[in-house]
Amino acid sequence: MRAALYDRYGPPEVLYEGTVAKPDPGPGEVLVRVRASSVNGGEPAARAGRLRLLTGLMGRGFPRGVGLDFAGEVAALGSPMRALAVGDRVWGGGRAVWSAAAEYVVVRPRHLAHAPAGIDLVEAATLPGVGTTAITALRDKARLREGERLLVRGASGGVGSVAVQLGRAYGAHVTGLARAANLDFVRELGAHDAFDYRTIRPAELGRFDVVLDTVGSGMEAYRRLLAPGGRMVAIAFDLDRAVRSLAHILVSGVYGPRRVRFFSGNPGHELFAELTRLVESGAVRPVLDTAYPLADIAEAHRALESGGVRGKVVVRT
Template sequence: MNEMRAALYDRYGPPEVLYEGRVPVPVRKRGEVLVRVHAASVNGGEPYGRAGRVPLVTGRRFPKRTGIDFAGEIAEVDAAVSGLREGDRVWGALPRRFGSAAEYVAVHPRQVSLAPENLTFEQAASLPVGGTTSITALRVKARLKPGERLLVRGAGGGVGSVAVQLGKALGAHVTALAGPKSLDFVKDLGADEAIGHTTTRLSDLGTFDVVMDTVGTGHRSLRRLLAPGGRMVAIAFDVHHIPASVGYILVSAAHGPRRVRFFSGNPQRELFAELTRYVESGAIRHVVDTVHPLAGIAAAHRALEAGGVRGKHIIRIV
């Protein structure tokens, strides 16, 4: 076992630059586990990286990989690792790098936890990034309380669809802002109100205790929707105006009663384990839009960029 299949691209560009190729199987280091990946998902930031919109982050060396989160089973465990065994069903995410759309990943055990028993691998792969991001945004950063009003912008996507469910689990009144084709979908996830972003002005939405933005634009307008003492959590920024977008978030995070919080996720074992508990209790369910084979990685990126996504596009590896 010297090589494995993986999603690759040799230059920045449109989805068509992606292909299924072969790379060396990662060598498990001391203290790591080797995971045989059954399924991965396509996350919102990956098309920006592939298109070359953030070259300072992605760099100039090719070929490049794609994929952040994964679901699979432990193939090898270092003798120094406790709590995990070969054959365990796990899910997790790579720490600040791409490459999970492949047959194997080598990770530190803090980057994985046991996956929910009530999900298939493909269903499980739809949740690690969206689930842990939502937990961090709503429970940790915003400290969402029962009875508060929550607005989720981009509620039909991979993160927003989980945030709607988690908001309800935390006892909030949830308003979901989504595309017109996703309104029934987010209502079915538990949203108290589902509003089309193409037919309603932000200024007509009222006020909220917490706003969670998964889109990355219009932060000034969204901040005006906060009630006194309100909190806004932004998990994305405008890639076309990065300095202005990031600068505004930093200033508003430090000044004023209506603060914007931004964070870059690097979830670890405790968060994945918490997400597992939410899923096994039925509070959060999987959010699969479409399952693609590894050879269909370009089609998955193309579909995500076309919009109208309901949940996650999943890449079947095994």
């Protein structure tokens, strides 16, 4: 089968469309015909070798695949399952999936759910990873409540674009930070206010009950914006200043409830099913920037690294 691969660390050009053996599902496993997968924020760093300690510990040699989430159809079942049948539209992902940018992927049922009805699978592929991350950040980590003030850094990006919609659905007053060219787009997603992060100083923004940081740099300036009882959730940190960023997250524990909460998502069936419900209810919609064919996997990574993406870049298979 066709798959996106790379044989060495490096820039996007190391990626190529290659051929690997089609996997067979074992007992309790599901073979999915992938229609599209998304390019997630940490993948370019892993491809470039900036996360080689982590990937090295996992024992993954070359060639390596890419892609952590997907949308497609059930192609085969390793054993009978009451909730799934061949032909079902599904989506899923997580750390158990490292090569979703391929024609087929084998997953456990706990790492997928039925995809929303009435949505194209290529568009659906924009949501599994970022959507479940936004749910975890706002619902589970921050416990965002109706009427609270939410600030989203990186509001036009993958997680940010979902978080703006989700915050609005949860009844919060949403403020988004993005590039000047994306401010109208952020407002269209549901933000009450949107500001250019390059021209407004954090101190000018006011107080917030919840800050969602998808950027990772300068976290202390935004943590200071928390109102009493406020919560800050970070889903990224500055790799160029990794020690400093991680130290700040750890030291922030002295602030008690106003500490910085950091997590690395590994969603399961419940989260994917909740995301399906939110999409079918109209609370969240996919935001597709560009869909690239598998042969253009390098271009897909290059587009994400350019920093100008609205929503998500996906790879069609």
